[in-house]
Amino acid sequence: MKFYYTFLFLITNFCLHAQSASIKGQLQDADGAAVIFANLALYSSTDSLLKKVETSDENGRFQLQGLDAGNYFLTATYVGMAEFRKEGIALGKGQQLDLGKLSFSPAATDLVQATVTADRAMVEVKPDRTVFNVQGTINSTGADAIELLRKAPGVTVDNNDNVNVLGRAGVLVYVDGKRLPLGGQDLSNYLKSLTADQIDRIDIITNPGAKYEAEGNAGIIDIRLKKDENLGANGSVNLTGSMGRYAQTFGSASGNYRNKRLNLFATLGGAKGKGYNDMAFFSKQNNLLLDETNKSTNEWQNGNARLGADFFIGKKHTAGFLFSGFDQNFDRGNTNRIALSQQVAPEAIDSILVARNTAVEDRSNFTYNLNYRFDNSKGRTLNLDLDYGKYDMNGDRYQPNRYYNASETVLTSENIDSFNTSTGIDISTFKLDFEEELLGGKLGLGTKLSRVASDNQFLVFDVNNGIPIQSDSLSNRFGYTENVYAGYVSFARPLGEKWNLSAGLRAEQTDADGELKAFREDLQQDPVKLKYLSWFPSAGLTYQAAPMHSIALNYGRRINRPDYNVLNPFNSRLSELSYERGNPNLKPEIVNNVELGWTYAYRFNFKIGYSRTVDQITRLIGPDEFDKRASFITWANLASQTIWSLNASLPFDVRKGWNAYFNFNASHVNNQATYPKGGSVDVQVYTYNIYTQQTFDLPYGFKAEVSGWFSGPGVWGGVFLYETSWSLNLGLQRKFLQNKLNVRLSANDIFYESGWEGYSDFNGLYSEGHGNWDSRRVSLSLSYNFGNQKVKSRKRETGMEKEAERVGGGQ
Numbered sequence: 001m002k003f004y005y006t007f008l009f010l011i012t013n014f015c016l017h018a019q020s021a022s023i024k025g026q027l028q029d030a031d032g033a034a035v036i037f038a039n040l041a042l043y044s045s046t047d048s049l050l051k052k053v054e055t056s057d058e059n060g061r062f063q064l065q066g067l068d069a070g071n072y073f074l075t076a077t078y079v080g081m082a083e084f085r086k087e088g089i090a091l092g093k094g095q096q097l098d099l100g101k102l103s104f105s106p107a108a109t110d111l112v113q114a115t116v117t118a119d120r121a122m123v124e125v126k127p128d129r130t131v132f133n134v135q136g137t138i139n140s141t142g143a144d145a146i147e148l149l150r151k152a153p154g155v156t157v158d159n160n161d162n163v164n165v166l167g168r169a170g171v172l173v174y175v176d177g178k179r180l181p182l183g184g185q186d187l188s189n190y191l192k193s194l195t196a197d198q199i200d201r202i203d204i205i206t207n208p209g210a211k212y213e214a215e216g217n218a219g220i221i222d223i224r225l226k227k228d229e230n231l232g233a234n235g236s237v238n239l240t241g242s243m244g245r246y247a248q249t250f251g252s253a254s255g256n257y258r259n260k261r262l263n264l265f266a267t268l269g270g271a272k273g274k275g276y277n278d279m280a281f282f283s284k285q286n287n288l289l290l291d292e293t294n295k296s297t298n299e300w301q302n303g304n305a306r307l308g309a310d311f312f313i314g315k316k317h318t319a320g321f322l323f324s325g326f327d328q329n330f331d332r333g334n335t336n337r338i339a340l341s342q343q344v345a346p347e348a349i350d351s352i353l354v355a356r357n358t359a360v361e362d363r364s365n366f367t368y369n370l371n372y373r374f375d376n377s378k379g380r381t382l383n384l385d386l387d388y389g390k391y392d393m394n395g396d397r398y399q400p401n402r403y404y405n406a407s408e409t410v411l412t413s414e415n416i417d418s419f420n421t422s423t424g425i426d427i428s429t430f431k432l433d434f435e436e437e438l439l440g441g442k443l444g445l446g447t448k449l450s451r452v453a454s455d456n457q458f459l460v461f462d463v464n465n466g467i468p469i470q471s472d473s474l475s476n477r478f479g480y481t482e483n484v485y486a487g488y489v490s491f492a493r494p495l496g497e498k499w500n501l502s503a504g505l506r507a508e509q510t511d512a513d514g515e516l517k518a519f520r521e522d523l524q525q526d527p528v529k530l531k532y533l534s535w536f537p538s539a540g541l542t543y544q545a546a547p548m549h550s551i552a553l554n555y556g557r558r559i560n561r562p563d564y565n566v567l568n569p570f571n572s573r574l575s576e577l578s579y580e581r582g583n584p585n586l587k588p589e590i591v592n593n594v595e596l597g598w599t600y601a602y603r604f605n606f607k608i609g610y611s612r613t614v615d616q617i618t619r620l621i622g623p624d625e626f627d628k629r630a631s632f633i634t635w636a637n638l639a640s641q642t643i644w645s646l647n648a649s650l651p652f653d654v655r656k657g658w659n660a661y662f663n664f665n666a667s668h669v670n671n672q673a674t675y676p677k678g679g680s681v682d683v684q685v686y687t688y689n690i691y692t693q694q695t696f697d698l699p700y701g702f703k704a705e706v707s708g709w710f711s712g713p714g715v716w717g718g719v720f721l722y723e724t725s726w727s728l729n730l731g732l733q734r735k736f737l738q739n740k741l742n743v744r745l746s747a748n749d750i751f752y753e754s755g756w757e758g759y760s761d762f763n764g765l766y767s768e769g770h771g772n773w774d775s776r777r778v779s780l781s782l783s784y785n786f787g788n789q790k791v792k793s794r795k796r797e798t799g800m801e802k803e804a805e806r807v808g809g810g811q
Helices: 002-019 145-151 184-193 799-805
Strands: 021-028 039-044 050-055 061-067 070-077 084-091 096-103 123-125 130-133 155-157 163-165 172-175 199-205 220-225 232-243 247-258 262-285 288-313 317-342 345-375 381-404 411-438 441-464 467-470 476-495 499-518 528-546 549-560 571-575 578-581 589-600 604-614 617-623 631-637 640-655 658-674 680-697 702-711 714-716 720-722 725-736 741-748 756-762 765-773 777-787
Touching: 021 070, 021 084, 039 061, 050 061, 084 096, 145 155, 145 184, 145 199, 145 702, 184 317, 184 345, 317 571, 345 571, 381 571, 617 756, 617 765, 658 714, 680 714
Parallel strands: 021 096, 172 220, 578 631
Antiparallel strands: 021 061, 039 050, 039 070, 070 084, 123 130, 130 199, 155 163, 199 220, 232 247, 232 777, 247 262, 262 288, 262 765, 288 317, 317 345, 345 381, 381 411, 411 441, 441 467, 441 476, 476 499, 499 528, 528 549, 549 589, 571 578, 589 604, 604 640, 617 631, 640 658, 658 680, 680 702, 702 725, 714 720, 720 756, 725 741, 741 777, 756 765
């Protein structure tokens, strides 16, 4: 039977190809050498519609199959050579056309600025960043930004949704080239609200240059939302349904109108669903045993909007504006249960604490951007950005702490609390960048002024007989203001035919004030004031050792400042015995990063990294100093963290119709610290992560995908050592109606193995735990594109687009 199906598959394909036409040929350079792995695109001559894409093989040969009769033109691109273009290709019905040998012309290419423009490959490695194209993976269906980051090369996400890059914590998250002033759970909630249908790609910049702000030890992750670039009126509608333990739905519609002088674009979206998160911990402290479980549900709905315009004023000037708005509501439930016993008699339970939390939250943000760009097309550019963003978060939580006997049948005591929390963040920035060709290279100058002001209120109430009474000993307000004044200079130029150098220096003056406003005078603490000037050099050196070999060495110094999430000392509780609190005495962390990369054939990429951080801000779990039963999570500075890392990005064309991608990331982490009040950190860990995606072209226009990741053991925060986890995902895609309707079906984490488990041992508290969430899901997505889908215009990028697309080592 298996032979029969194989035979039928081969016969079907043979018949299909026998009825269709094809084009083949061989690419070579000016010296007659084969040009391998070049990108080819075939367009219809009548409407410039893209018909087929392909890459040349290891002998420079290519073949475009399954074509209809008609008139076409062919383009081929390869780094270091001028674009090849062949017009007037007339193809008859069933014709097998051989174009013979096609020769590129040489072109002078600055490798610092070079970009491999493959046709939306899942992963593109550029000189200063790795690009993860969301539309390059079928299994993105039904995912949010957090889940997509778990699949991104060199990126890992821990059990608290903290994002690491190349084993390094402290990544700075951007959306459309603009920094998000959120951290911790606020950032996680926002990223979970961004659906895959809204995201075009994710740029991972591990060693940003002087032009970028120095914040973010692990570099920058820039999430780029979709924006149509076709001429005329265009749009799309997306609808996704996803089912795990609970259902989730996502919908969005976008449209744009573009001509030679104007580009208008808008997007509306919304989502609704429910999820869960289960955790369990078994802890030993102060001769006690604590058996803790946390079962959480989260019902949510959100809406978002984007509206913008670009005005092309003559040939040299572009102005634009962009508005983004977002609102999300949560209805949360959490049951925290802790059984307490003595270590000498673990089977004899003393008491059981049950805290059934209910909470409602509302989060919204609105951002505004005005942009002006001058470009004389001769190397001189000026870009001005004015930004303002407002972020608001409000929540009410009800927490009854009830203690029961060992059989959980008799209520022995109860303490009922309620919480009212609010956070308001205002962020304003002014940014000016200038570039000029000078001395055979490019000089860059710029400045950025930014102000972040946050007001955080945390009110705790004791509920007696249904009446809430504010607890002045536990309530507070925390205000935090941060002003950063920055300037930079950068320069890049080739040094001969094979070498390219880039270097930059950025200076940032930081003035930050944090003030805790207690409701009791005896609890008032002195304000936290930080004033310091920091210098951030960066440099990059690229060597083209041979036509197929490129080597790059990059260095950068960066900073990670503590934000309002980790500075506020208030207690955020799951129960009376399990809580989290900030640390107002945190210092900024400073890191020096060095990366050595090798690229072969412009597609296989290898990178070795070294990172040394002082005053590393990390997450620790320890025992409460007043209540011997309680434990808490807090933030502290490690004395140092040293990381060695290795990353390999490997795309393969296994055979016609089968493409494979592998990403391997490994690192060695060394955490060191000693604290005055007891407790030390001495952790050395090897960890690794493997991601693969296999894509198959099937008969009748179907495309299948098998993807998955495997994460080896490692460390989260300072001391939590986790075990292995993995996930396997399946996807199927088919396009209809002349490729305007795209239908995708995906099944994620089908074996439900992406959960976590591990342990920590710090300052007298030993805790082991495990957890999982709603990761096993089946999703169906429908996407329809409409309008004038003609060839893309030769876009003159606005400043915000140019900023995100910029490449070039140490710039």
